[in-house]
Amino acid sequence: MDVAEIRDQIPGLRFGVYLNTGGVGQAPASVSQAITAGYRQMTDGGLSPIDWYEAMSKAASEIPAKIADFFGADSTEVALTMSTGDGFVMVLGGLRWEPGDEVLITSEEHPVPLQAVQGLADREGAVIKEVELDHDKDVILERVERAITPRTRLICFSHVTTDSGTLLPAKEICALARARGILTLWDGCQAVGQLPVDLHGMGCDFYATNCYKWLLAPIGTGFLYVRKDAQQALKPLRRPHDPSASARQYEMGSPASVLYLGVGASLDFLTRIGGPRAIAAEASRKAEELWARLDAISGVQVVSSRRPETRSGIVTFAIAGMEGDEVSTALRQRWQIVQRGTYMTDPTGVRISVAFYTSDAELDTLVEAVTTLAGEAKR
Ligand SMILES: Cc1ncc(COP(=O)(O)O)c(C=O)c1O
Numbered sequence: 001m002d003v004a005e006i007r008d009q010i011p012g013l014r015f016g017v018y019l020n021t022g023g024v025g026q027a028p029a030s031v032s033q034a035i036t037a038g039y040r041q042m043t044d045g046g047l048s049p050i051d052w053y054e055a056m057s058k059a060a061s062e063i064p065a066k067i068a069d070f071f072g073a074d075s076t077e078v079a080l081t082m083s084t085g086d087g088f089v090m091v092l093g094g095l096r097w098e099p100g101d102e103v104l105i106t107s108e109e110h111p112v113p114l115q116a117v118q119g120l121a122d123r124e125g126a127v128i129k130e131v132e133l134d135h136d137k138d139v140i141l142e143r144v145e146r147a148i149t150p151r152t153r154l155i156c157f158s159h160v161t162t163d164s165g166t167l168l169p170a171k172e173i174c175a176l177a178r179a180r181g182i183l184t185l186w187d188g189c190q191a192v193g194q195l196p197v198d199l200h201g202m203g204c205d206f207y208a209t210n211c212y213k214w215l216l217a218p219i220g221t222g223f224l225y226v227r228k229d230a231q232q233a234l235k236p237l238r239r240p241h242d243p244s245a246s247a248r249q250y251e252m253g254s255p256a257s258v259l260y261l262g263v264g265a266s267l268d269f270l271t272r273i274g275g276p277r278a279i280a281a282e283a284s285r286k287a288e289e290l291w292a293r294l295d296a297i298s299g300v301q302v303v304s305s306r307r308p309e310t311r312s313g314i315v316t317f318a319i320a321g322m323e324g325d326e327v328s329t330a331l332r333q334r335w336q337i338v339q340r341g342t343y344m345t346d347p348t349g350v351r352i353s354v355a356f357y358t359s360d361a362e363l364d365t366l367v368e369a370v371t372t373l374a375g376e377a378k379r
Pocket residue numbers: 022023082083084085086110112113158160161162187189190209210222
């Protein structure tokens with residue numbers, strides 16, 4: 001992969017050191033060009049707003065098939081959403097619940113999915129049970145199995161967690177759930193675009209994500225996968241405009257259709273530079289190197305997994321004697337390194353998102369800065 005050539009196609013990477021793709025990804029120029037060209041059909045092309053609305057809706061209607069191709073699903077299983085939270089609300093609101101039904105979550109869920117599940121507990125009397133994560137996938141599986149009771153209805157986990165970047169054994173968890181008649185809903189937003197995700201192969205029922213992180217598409221875009229057989233159990237929150245048996249029946253109102261042209265462009269870009277496997281291999285190599293370099297600094301603790309089966313491109317570290325936010329602020333102010341502090345890891349630390357487009361020079365700057373801060377913290 002020619003990283004320098006790829007970086008030339010991503011204008012935002014010219015400024016500072018960007019290590020927060022897990023927050024918001026840096027879009028290639030082709031994404032903004034696709035969206036601008038979409039808008040221009042109205043502003044420069046003479047289409048009336050209503051004709052433009054229809055043209056954009058038609059263009060967006062081709063995106064579920066593209067998403068399905070990229071993620072090993074069928075186009076009838078993909079709904080366009082605005083965010084991960086949007087997809088969660090569609091699933092949690094559209095299933096039938098009895099008070100006392102149990103939902104398993106992990107000990108490291110982002111506030112968006114967490115609050116969606118808490119809302120379900122408030123509305124329907126569902127009981128939330130937390131499974132403590134570990135770097136050993138067998139330990140995770142054992143804990144999931146132990147947490148399951150006859151009342152477990154739904155397993156609702158992050159595919160890759162937001163703070164430590166722990167990759168969960170999703171396929172095994174889905175198999176375990178399926179064998180017991182339990183549904184699975186995944187928060188995929190730290191996984192899609194970072195790792196190859198094969199939805200049919202994974203065997204989940206529902207998979208919700210946004211597209212603005214590792215998929216490098218605009219904020220305001222996302223998708224929800226609903227497995228064909230799970231569509232019987234999931235009721236749309238609005239009576240569908242088009243009551244065909246497709247996941248698009250779950251969509252709410254009129255989305256910002258023009259933005260999905262950006263999703264199409266980002267998927268084309270990711271395919272053109274090598275596709276999910278090449279992207280993951282490039283990021284994984286750099287993340288592993290960074291893990292080792294940070295770990296070698298005195299006073300630094302890497303809190304992310306190093307095990308191949310549970311690690312990802314997210315490398316989170318802590319400096320002894322400093323809160324994560326303090327380290328994060330210093331990296332931003334003194335070295336212009338964009339990253340974010342973590343609050344769910346113990347100790348708190350800083351999350352570094354290593355993407356395929358991350359340069360060696362960026363990682364060198366980070367390692368030097370962390371060495372300086374760790375030295376200062378000791379004095
Ligand atoms: C694991 C995880 N879930 C959800 C979100 C945000 O969800 P939404 O797409 O609703 O903004 C984030 C954003 O940082 C995240 O890391």
